[in-house]
Amino acid sequence: MKRQDGALLSSIEIDRTGKRAIGVQLYMVLREIILSGGLRAGERIPASRTLAREVGVSRTTVIDAVDKLVAEGMLVSRVGAGTFVSDILEQQHPGADEQRPPDPQTSKPRLSHAIDHSFASYAPRSWLPHRARAFVTALPALDAFPIAQWSRFSARHFRGDRAEIMGYGQPQGHQGLRNAIASHLNAARGIKCSPEQIFITCGAQHAFSLAGRVLLNPGDKVWYENPGATGARNALIAAGAELVPVSVDAEGINIAEARRLAPHFRLAFVTPSHQQPLGHVMSLARRLELLEAANDAQALIIEDDYDGEFHYGVSHRPPLKSIDTQGRVIYVGTFSKTLFPSLRLGFMLVPEHLTPSFDTLFASWISTPPTAVQATVADFMDEGQFAAHIRLMRRLYKTRYDALMQAGQDHLPDTIRLQETTSGFHTTALLDDRVDEIALMAQAAAAGLTIAPISRYSLSDTAEKRLVLGFGSTSPPDIENGVSALMKLPALTP
Structure with a gap:
């Protein structure tokens, strides 16, 4: 059965360029239609030949998808009569008069006090880095591994x-x-x-x-x-x-x-x-x-x-x-x-x-x-x-640290002052009190930079405004470009 308006068949779309197999796509679409109530309990689904022709797939693909749904209990096959939506699902879909918005109090999950x-x-x-760019922290030099x-x-x-x-x-x-x-x-x-x-x-x-x-x-x-x-x-x-x-x-x-x-x-x-x-x-x-x-x-x-x-x-x-x-x-x-x-x-x-x-x-x-x-x-x-890798990385991080400090000395305004460090692959920068940290973060993100304010690391307010800047995962040319982009941000020239 196709439904008079053809809604069931016309709603099925197959992405033939996607990575997911066509048979899997068909199975998932049919499953979603059934679970959402698009097909009611006891309703007959189209014959495999009809469905294959309308969707534009082979009959074997349709049969495989239907067999999976029968195995799950969502469809029931009756010899000589066709394939129908299982009556068991009737209990899972309340009538329209029974449906109501969920109560926020009763629908909230019960969690432990701790x-x-x-x-x-x-x-x-959520800001943990996945790809290297100026000035991500916590990410080592993956390019040198x-x-x-x-x-x-x-x-x-x-x-x-x-x-x-x-x-x-x-x-x-x-x-x-x-x-x-x-x-x-x-x-x-x-x-x-x-x-x-x-x-x-x-x-x-x-x-x-x-x-x-x-x-x-x-x-x-x-x-x-x-x-x-x-x-x-x-x-x-x-x-x-x-x-x-x-x-x-x-x-x-x-x-x-x-x-x-x-x-x-x-x-x-x-x-x-x-x-x-x-x-x-x-x-x-x-x-x-x-x-x-x-x-x-x-x-x-x-x-x-x-x-x-x-x-x-x-x-x-x-x-x-x-x-x-x-x-x-x-x-x-x-x-x-x-x-x-x-x-x-x-x-x-x-x-x-x-x-x-x-x-x-x-x-x-x-x-x-x-x-x-x-x-x-x-x-x-x-x-x-x-x-051997540790020794190599020490030399590499020192080179990248020097590149950051030199670029900062050459280009950054007085409103941001890089601080020296002797280990690791991040350092901090003191910010002028007039700099708006929130605006600076937003402008940096729009410019393709990742910066973290010291407030993200703080349990309570700290006396100074700072940024945390990583240099370990980024090459010297990219560090230079990052500093050039940073110096142009409007928030650093209040």
Whole structure:
């Protein structure tokens, strides 16, 4: 049956240039017509020959689509009579007099108190970069990644033992990768540790979330750098933490202020190697002061060493974990910056006294990233490619940093002043108080630039207006062009 006005058949459109198969398209269109009530329960659909002729497809394509709908129970085939819409669907489509707009109160999903509270407090993450352009942050130099060597290591594992790479894997993470990370931390970062203290995670934010679940009760106070990293902020809020914003100066987090605000804190979150986002390196005196405060409060510290590998100053301080003698620091690292973000691969190094607790957690229900990915990274590290890549990236980022600073010195107006840094692949720029940040962001986006105001990283208002500018993923010519475009924005010449 075609319907007198031909509405059913005329509504079916096939995209013959699309990637989706014609038969799949026909099946999905028919399914949508049935679910939306375009065909009522008990109504007969056109014969396969008729439908094929009207839509312009083969009869076999129509039969395949109809057979799928019969298998799903949406259509019923009756020998000698035809194919009809299932009566079961009658209950799913109320009559017109029964339909009414949904009640906002009853239709709102019921969420846990913890997550409902978290949604209101989360820092925005929708601006995480996917493609390189001036001045994206958090994105490494993907154009310089040694993809040929990586492909060779990856192919080796997919040609190997299937049980090893396709099974569930070891709960705490691939043993080869844990061994490689421990060796690297001992040799290159000055951290004495064993592989048993290392747990592989699906990125750094996953590690922060797990630490919060193990260590925090709802309402526990956490010292948090202000401004500070957004990923850890969201993870700890979801764990029920009460984040205490603590200001940051040139030496790092202000311990005196933190003690005054929350003397009985449970956890502190810091980025001592390259403060996120201000770029300061925490002084030795401030590090010792933080460790003393944690001992006094019987608290723990999460050290996020997200880009500490990339230092290019005259000297570089080792991680906070390397001077932790009391087992107060949980060290978190990520391969998103050293290799590439889509790996979703990170790790946490926990103090020995916490190892049994995390062993239980991981063995009970945590799933680590794919074993083949972990094994590939392990080989990449064991055969020297990781260390070589880090050395290359340090030189590359220094070149791109110098390009940004020179371009800023040559072209940028006095209303924006670039700040120096000695590590990582982003820096900040001080803004004149007269500059409208919101207007500047909108103008930058229209000009093809990505800039982030310091407010995106802040739990509470900060004294200065700043922008966070990345340079790691962008070539010197593109940086030069980006600065030229930035200087022309009307908001910078109030």
